[in-house]
Amino acid sequence: MSLVLYGHPFSSYTQKVLIALYENDTPFEFRCIGAETPQHTAEWLRRWPLRKFPLLVDGERTIVETSIIIEYLQLAYPGPVRLLPADPMAALDVRFLDRFFDLHVMNMMQHAVDGALTGVALKRQEGLAFAEEKLERAYAWLEGQLAGRTWATGADFTLADCAAAPSLFYADWTYRIADTFPELRAYRARLLARPSFARAVEEARPFRPLFPLGAPGRD
Template sequence: MALTLYYHPLSSYCQKALVALYEGGTPFTPRLIDLSQSDDRAALAAVWPLVKFPVLHDSAGDRNVAESSVIIEYLDLRYAGATPLLPANREEALDVRLWDRVFDLHVQSPMQAIVADRLFARQDDMQPQRDALERAWALIDTHLRTSGPWVCGAQFSMADCAAAPALFYGSTLQPISPRYPNLLAYFDRLMARASVERVLREAQPYLQFYPFCDQVPARFLAPASPSPAV
């Protein structure tokens, strides 16, 4: 198999790349990286010295592709599935790139700051980050009033790949209120998409390590194993 994905199932940016791979039905070898293991860190550093995942290695051409958005554009260019994740029309592609940036920079960034604060027990004031998430919810809801069923219209795109983990984790930190019915309906539609459902199912065994696991809705958690018969 030409493609190897360096990733972890719990990582939001890795989930974004996984959604794209599953959307396209693109075969790849998963290379799970546990950052607490020095040999895994070394393996990741060998393909991307910034030691961030996801990274896609393509043995055809011996190329390492980092950055989730670039990975998705690369897949679209070289391993296009039935559905392109970026429109061929450059004007329309601008819209997809814009919303991809909104989810990365205005949802994932504040979300990751809140998670890091909990992870490293800093106990800083995270209200500015929660306010940023609330502003993002308002913006996305307004946009979805006239766009749908996906972020950039009829076609599922890179923007939806970015939206899936951003909204999944972001909404555990700043719940999406009923004031945003378009966003709530989109969230349910997105979580039910086969590619997204698969990514979240594969993350289930690790969700216990998410510092806000107690705020993940029960429907996304693995069913409790039945208690042994007595």
């Protein structure tokens, strides 16, 4: 049985895993979760009633949580692009930045999105204000962190970059990365040019009208 990934192309966390799969040309079947595919939704919920996606199925094994999925792929389906370094200390640095992008960028962007999804103007304003404050701090820290680096931890594309790409993509839609952060803006541009992420962005393009805060006419 081939690998099966349950998720949605417009989902930032689904994109994180798609990047890892595309980096190594790992064969898999994508099963989109949505109103048009109730059979996929039913199977996803049967396997993971906590209602979070993406979810990876490999035979009888079910793997959840994006960072764990990507680590599993490296163990079970290694390819030419090693997304976690062999050196334990270097791997720790990658895992830290992976957590940083998920917790301090992606989740903050999601806070603003959740506020907008309520349909309540005050909730939308509060969500945006909270997200903007947190993202400004994250952007400032990343600006110093990325100086002199091509990718998140250095010269090699890793798990941290898989997390960074959708995080910064949608965060910039939510709260624009200012010109005062040139390192961060350049890094986001490099991520967008990376073939694996460029493919994920194109696959998600038809769903842009769904972005609750309004998708900008760029990227």
